[in-house]
Amino acid sequence: MATDSWALAVDEQEAAAESLSNLHLKEEKIKPDTNGAVVKTNANAEKTDEEEKEDRAAQSLLNKLIRSNLVDNTNQVEVLQRDPNSPLYSVKSFEELRLKPQLLQGVYAMGFNRPSKIQENALPLMLAEPPQNLIAQSQSGTGKTAAFVLAMLSQVEPANKYPQCLCLSPTYELALQTGKVIEQMGKFYPELKLAYAVRGNKLERGQKISEQIVIGTPGTVLDWCSKLKFIDPKKIKVFVLDEADVMIATQGHQDQSIRIQRAFPCRMLPRNCQMLLFSATFEDSVWKFAQKVVPDPNVIKLKREEETLDTIKQYYVLCSSRDEKFQALCNLYGAITIAQAMIFCHTRKTASWLAAELSKEGHQVALLSGEMMVEQRAAVIERFREGKEKVLVTTNVCARGIDVEQVSVVINFDLPVDKDGNPDNETYLHRIGRTGRFGKRGLAVNMVDSKHSMNILNRIQEHFNKKIERLDTDDLDEIEKIAN
Numbered sequence: 487m488a489t490d491s492w493a494l495a496v497d498e499q500e501a502a503a504e505s506l507s508n509l510h511l512k513e514e515k516i517k518p519d520t521n522g523a524v525v526k527t528n529a530n531a532e533k534t535d536e537e538e539k540e541d542r543a544a545q546s547l548l549n550k551l552i553r554s555n556l557v558d559n560t561n562q563v564e565v566l567q568r569d570p571n572s573p574l575y576s577v578k579s580f581e582e583l584r585l586k587p588q589l590l591q592g593v594y595a596m597g598f599n600r601p602s603k604i605q606e607n608a609l610p611l612m613l614a615e616p617p618q619n620l621i622a623q624s625q626s627g628t629g630k631t632a633a634f635v636l637a638m639l640s641q642v643e644p645a646n647k648y649p650q651c652l653c654l655s656p657t658y659e660l661a662l663q664t665g666k667v668i669e670q671m672g673k674f675y676p677e678l679k680l681a682y683a684v685r686g687n688k689l690e691r692g693q694k695i696s697e698q699i700v701i702g703t704p705g706t707v708l709d710w711c712s713k714l715k716f717i718d719p720k721k722i723k724v725f726v727l728d729e730a731d732v733m734i735a736t737q738g739h740q741d742q743s744i745r746i747q748r749a750f751p752c753r754m755l756p757r758n759c760q761m762l763l764f765s766a767t768f769e770d771s772v773w774k775f776a777q778k779v780v781p782d783p784n785v786i787k788l789k790r791e792e793e794t795l796d797t798i799k800q801y802y803v804l805c806s807s808r809d810e811k812f813q814a815l816c817n818l819y820g821a822i823t824i825a826q827a828m829i830f831c832h833t834r835k836t837a838s839w840l841a842a843e844l845s846k847e848g849h850q851v852a853l854l855s856g857e858m859m860v861e862q863r864a865a866v867i868e869r870f871r872e873g874k875e876k877v878l879v880t881t882n883v884c885a886r887g888i889d890v891e892q893v894s895v896v897i898n899f900d901l902p903v904d905k906d907g908n909p910d911n912e913t914y915l916h917r918i919g920r921t922g923r924f925g926k927r928g929l930a931v932n933m934v935d936s937k938h939s940m941n942i943l944n945r946i947q948e949h950f951n952k953k954i955e956r957l958d959t960d961d962l963d964e965i966e967k968i969a970n
């Protein structure tokens with residue numbers, strides 16, 4: 487694959503920088519000190535995790551930056567074929583797909599030996615003749631990007647110098663990540679080029695582009711297809727809408743994506759253009775959107791492995807103030823740092839305070855919170871994964887999707903509550919589900935500092951119907967017991 491088209495124009499880089507700084511959220515960035523501990527806070531630290539939860543594009547980018555291999559899963563797959571009589575089957579090897587030799591070479595060069603679960607089921611459908619439309623849902627890190635990139639590269643004809651595949655991404659940075667996968671997988675196609683339809687990438691009006699694959703954000707893609715006419719939609723063979731859940735959480739993109747798809751029905755997009763939509767989650771809004779965008783779809787859903795509390799021993803510690811909680815944590819510290827621990831706080835402010843206090847006590851801790859730049863967060867997670875810090879203080883930003891296998895202790899410095907102050911059972915499960923994975927034993931300690939939080943704890947206990955035992959952190963024998 488030619489590399490010149492990958493170089494970004496200067497104004498495009500500026501747009502990226504601008505866009506990135508939006509992702510970074512705050513003007514004042516916090517920096518880990520040499521120990522990875524972070525001590526600085528800013529006015530925005532008051533904000534709760536609600537905002538962090540909403541920042542799905544940042545979370546998705548973070549997942550991509552920290553994930554170097556496939557998420558291991560033994561999940562159930564549900565495949566709904568448009569035509570149940572068609573002989574579409576699942577494959578166990580890439581050879582069975584009869585890929586073009588350069589593409590198979592590309593797949594192996596990436597180190598892929600066999601298809602992932604979603605790829606096993608989606609690839610035969612996507613590579614069928616005639617091309618099939620597909621809506622696919624599978625958790626982050628299960629190989630969706632690689633799957634649709636393979637589908638685009640199978641259909642593209644590099645000798646034809648015009649756009650044939652169009653891929654929509656929610657943000658510039660996510661488009662860039664997908665671009666990297668296309669670059670790697672397509673590296674044995676010397677003629678293949680990729681164009682980024684992103685804000686700031688200005689072309690001459692009326693110019694037609696020669697790159698065979700266009701990847702971009704909805705607004706710019708829409709302009710390139712309709713107003714500016716850089717792309718001739720009649721020639722598009724594959725249309726991919728990636729990260730549909732992030733797309734619709736990002737204001738405006740839902741409409742634009744539908745408009746792009748609807749712009750084609752002015753019969754600009756050929757009837758046989760293959761439509762592919764991918765999402766990590768499938769709440770109602772995503773499903774409705776998917777059905778609007780993809781006509782006559784085949785549907786593949788991969789159910790996430792249920793997290794259970796069966797292998798996790800749960801305790802609570804009774805305190806009367808935040809300082810007492812801190813003292814209790816210090817008493818426990820030796821016991822919890824036998825392995826690795828994650829400590830969850832409700833706000834960024836508390837997380838920063840706690841990390842600073844623990845550092846003052848001489849403990850080496852890392853802090854991860856939503857106000858850090860995505861790249862900084864990825865670096866902190868990487869260090870923690872490598873065991874450079876044994877304790878990670880965080881907010882809900884880290885509660886989902888991040889697998890740190892060696893974590894065996896989770897401390898809820900603050901119990902998880904929703905915006906109305908009610909117990910957030912789902913977050914509790916996600917937080918303490920970080921430990922006790924793959925049948926290993928885990929330990930969760932909940933800090934209670936008021937009648938209200940005791941009430942929350944009782945409701946969580948009732949919800950999961952699992953006993954949470956009291957732990958006296960002044961009693962050394964008890965601490966020794968849990969450590970063992």
Ligand SMILES: Nc1ncnc2c1ncn2[C@@H]1O[C@H](COP(=O)(O)OP(=O)(O)OP(=O)(O)O)[C@@H](O)[C@H]1O
Pocket residue numbers: 546549550553554555556557596597598599600601602605624625626627628629630631632633766
């Ligand atoms: N068949 C495979 N064998 C080995 N590794 C794979 C395979 N398919 C994908 N991977 C790797 O697994 C990681 C996750 O894959 P990918 O990015 O395609 O997942 P995803 O489902 O698109 O994730 P997200 O929802 O975050 O976009 C990547 O590092 C990718 O290179």
